[in-house]
Amino acid sequence: MAVYKAPRGTHDIFGQLALALEKLDMISRKMFKKHNFKEVKTPIFEDVNLFTRSIGESTDIVEKEMYVFEDRKGRKLALRPEGTASLVRAYIEHNFNQTEPVGKFFYSGEMFRYERPQAGRYRQFSQMGAEYLGNPSPNADAEIILAASEILKALGIKDIKIHLNSLGCSSCRAGFRQKLVEYFSSIDDLCEDCRRRLEKNPLRLLDCKIDAAKFQNVPTMQECLCSDCKTHFEQVQNLLKSAECEYEINHKLVRGLDYYTRTVFEIRSASVGSQDALCAGGRYDNLVEELGGMKVPSVGFALGCERVLMAAEKNGFFNGLNDGEIVFIAVADQELFYHAFAFSNKLLTNKDNIADALGFNGNIIIEGPFNDKSLKSQFKLADRLGAKKTVIFGKNEFDNGKIVIKDMVTKEQKEVLYKN
Template sequence: MDERWQRPRGTQDILPDDAARVEYLRRLVSSVAQLYGYGRIETPVFEQTAVFVDGVGDGTDIVQHERYSFVDAGGVALTLRPEGTAAVARAYVENGLSAWPKPVRLYYWAPMFRRERPQKGRYRQHQQYGFELYGSPEPSADAEVLLVARRLLAGVGLVPQVLVNSLGCEVCRPGYRAALVAYFEKHGPDLCEDCQRRAAANPLRVLDCKQDRTIAQGAPDIADFWCVACRAHQDAVMALVADQGLSVVREPSLVRGLDYYYRTVFEVHDSSLGAQSTVLGGGRYDGLTARVGGAPVPAVGFAGGVERLLMAAGRRIPGEGVPRAYVAQVGPGREAWRVAELLRDAAIPTEVDLMARSLKAQMKEASRRAAVVVLAGGQEWEAGRVAVRGLRDGRESEVPLGGLADVVRTWLDEGQEGE
């Protein structure tokens, strides 16, 4: 295989069967969005680089190492969108949505690009759906977004175990950070290599270390540093979702790698995904709008990976499986075409032979691709009728052309119920 014609690393071709599942998820997302009043927003696939560098934070991996950036012919620095939240924040500011009645509920479904090393559940181009709720600083906003996530996952048969934490605010986070840094300095030599680096760059991340949990476990807990407001906020969110029967567990080591998070953060994991076990993640990001040229606005939201949701849901979502009708041509002539168009007029998915196959071969093809076959042509045709046969149950009938669509439709519907 000539390497020139291979798809770029970490990208994927989605063939009809999987594409049908993706389509199913897309519908699920949009129906849940509608249920809670979230309107779809679409933003460009690329943005000026500053949107992500300033919005997401230039200390994060996705802007530091994983950017697909280029300079266009006009000398403008552009970057393929690595995540949705910063882009939506930019659009919120640019289009003056701050003037809309609050809260403003938005959702998106779009391709994202990150130049990472691919593995299970991690691609250089992947799709994400996300929900963004702007304008409300209330715990109820955090809670609503969690309920949206639950309903979405329930739609594919998953009962989520949600992990939550609060990263505090500008009042209490500095104190915690200082305590953490002091703690890690004391244990400096015992930290793994990565963590020595992280301790300086972003100490909260060390909590997340998988090498050696013992040091992280002994670290100070942010819960002991929350200010009164942050504690009250966190407690209220927990209480609200618990009230709706959603089980959430506080995970002190949950931090998340994007700079814009503030107070609430949460994740949902699924064991079927291997190491990239995050199905969806999000949190509160009050003030993100200020990083992209607007006034600070409170906001919460989350994003999930389509490919990961697909993996977690597995066979629970249907692939390509539309039961179809197939019209076989008996003898020479083009009666099959006429009948096929007739069925399509009645909105019945129908196929006909394009391979100049024998009747026998057409039957074989029909049994593979369809649930009902219609035989057009020959003697019955002379009498104004066509033969219909159910390929699953073998039943057969001869009907006049005029009544064909109704018969085919009923047979297809009945076949559906049996599965």
């Protein structure tokens, strides 16, 4: 028999990690909703051109990392490598600019990139993100950055650092590109990727990990910002300060996607190495138009759930993860099995407030009864499951209208009235 394993770069999520992911989802949804972001679920695959057009042809994602395939009718599709392009596509397709008074949306789901697998980085990974469409004002940028950092803080991640930069608009960035091309052309031993990208996408050279040490006194975008972009960037910073949000300016922050304009940011954590971001985003004032819509200046962020959970785990997020307290239903006399089974269903649905009447407060999980096990093996199972209480159906008690509740921690037993 062949032995099958999960494909390279993918992983099965179960146990503690599944619970942690659920908790992350719950916390972030709560935060998104507080900020009035509305959920949009888009398909996992889209027309490949949506991504090449939006993310940019000379980006790592499009050049090397997309899962592209043809369906049976020869349509060229790609598994989504990120969430923004799909959300913008949906925004245009459903005229959200007319139906939604404020263009605030969030998404959550699996993304796919063919990358070299490493700690916290998978070829199928989970991302969630928010997009604020149709608001050119710096307060949208600030709200997006604050929402992202609030989620990370709510997960207990203490050592986060916000890196902030502005990439300017199409007019002032041209001057920056020119300066960069001149600067990089004076360096002889650029790596292969950098040499290839120098003309097409000189900004990307700024985040080359191979050549980083060679780049001293690189021109910065700040020197090139036009007055509108400069004011916008200053206002974003003032708003962050007004919210007591700490950040630092990082001139080398360019992000790996072509669509960003003005504000870009990353949130990093020393808990998982300060090179890779837990969360990243920025403004994209031309993307909606680029994809066939109106001019809709927008800003958004995405966070990578796997990396965020790695950082959260180091901050104690996985302690005390559980679904509730297990109540185990045991049967001492098998002739009572049907009564026990009926009881477990009453308890599940809290019929006649039975759970409260018996003192089972809060989140309870019900396991049992089993009809093919001795009482001893039922108790063993209850212990292995970590049950806090066991309800025992025994003939003598039941004939007197009672059942027994055993506290599995103190081993105390008490009889309580139960009329079936």
